[in-house]
Amino acid sequence: MTDQLPLTRIPAEPARAEAIRAAVRSALLPLGSGFELGRLDHAEAFFKLVGDPAVNDPIATLPRPITLETCRGFIKDRIAAKARGEGLLILMVGDGGRIVGYQDIAVWPEWSAAALGGAIHPDAQGSGRGRAGARRAFDWIFETLGVDLICETASLDNIRSRKIMEGAGFSYRGEIDLALPGGGARRSRYWELTRPEWIAFRDAHPVGPKASAGAIRG
Ligand SMILES: CC(C)(COP(=O)(O)OP(=O)(O)OC[C@H]1O[C@@H](n2cnc3c(N)ncnc32)[C@H](O)[C@@H]1OP(=O)(O)O)[C@@H](O)C(=O)NCCC(=O)NCCS
Numbered sequence: 001m002t003d004q005l006p007l008t009r010i011p012a013e014p015a016r017a018e019a020i021r022a023a024v025r026s027a028l029l030p031l032g033s034g035f036e037l038g039r040l041d042h043a044e045a046f047f048k049l050v051g052d053p054a055v056n057d058p059i060a061t062l063p064r065p066i067t068l069e070t071c072r073g074f075i076k077d078r079i080a081a082k083a084r085g086e087g088l089l090i091l092m093v094g095d096g097g098r099i100v101g102y103q104d105i106a107v108w109p110e111w112s113a114a115a116l117g118g119a120i121h122p123d124a125q126g127s128g129r130g131r132a133g134a135r136r137a138f139d140w141i142f143e144t145l146g147v148d149l150i151c152e153t154a155s156l157d158n159i160r161s162r163k164i165m166e167g168a169g170f171s172y173r174g175e176i177d178l179a180l181p182g183g184g185a186r187r188s189r190y191w192e193l194t195r196p197e198w199i200a201f202r203d204a205h206p207v208g209p210k211a212s213a214g215a216i217r218g
Helices: 014-026 040-050 068-084 129-145 159-166 195-204
Strands: 035-037 087-093 099-108 113-120 149-155 171-179 185-194
Touching (some): 040 068, 040 099, 068 099, 129 159, 159 185, 185 195
Parallel strands (some): 113 149
Antiparallel strands (some): 099 113
16 A cells, blocks of 8 residues: 555544454455455456556556456565555456446545545446445445544546546645556645544435445445
8 A cells, every 4th residue: 555645644643543443354245246355366367457557547556467367466576565554456347247347445444534536437427326335435434443534636637537536526736646566656635534524425415326326335
């Protein structure tokens, strides 16, 4: 996980940080929901999804170059992060084991903070699923993992991600040079959302049953 984020750093009490680690380590996804924790045997299907530039271009956290081998390394890294209580890789698995989307959650227990990354298969992009899934995921991250802050980044030309943050009550904090896993940096927009801000926003902007489809359930 990058040590560059979050920008706002309020140290968590040790017991609180440990509770967050425990919540990440024990996080369960409902059986039969189509959500699966990333495993090494998903590598080929994951590579098929993220090997497409329509998926990987805007994503700073994916390895470069993107090959089957680097995808395996990425999944291995996320499995190790879960064991430390610092991250979760959640895959949305469709018919025949095809991966139709993923959520990559970074967690900083010491700052009581998390970040959500990920993608949706190009066939389903632009259909409202990203917005609905992100909202459910923000809710799940605050409620189930117990963090106090979610921070998000997006490349400057990523209009969909920008609209998702703006549409979920995030506060825009400006541009940063986001360090890339293989070296170098990418100029990115940066947002933050605290738990009270999210609760106030969510309660003022309830979503209908249709908009909640395709999201994480705790
Ligand atoms: C980013 C991503 C997850 C968004 O999911 P999505 O289902 O495609 O997006 P949605 O259809 O929910 O649209 C999100 C917002 O962008 C708007 N939007 C969608 N397509 C758009 C377009 N071509 N131009 C302008 N706005 C657009 C939507 O209207 C919506 O805004 P609103 O809530 O104000 O109406 C998805 O596009 C994706 O996987 N992209 C590639 C990887 C990526 O960018 N990951 C995020 C890295 S930070």
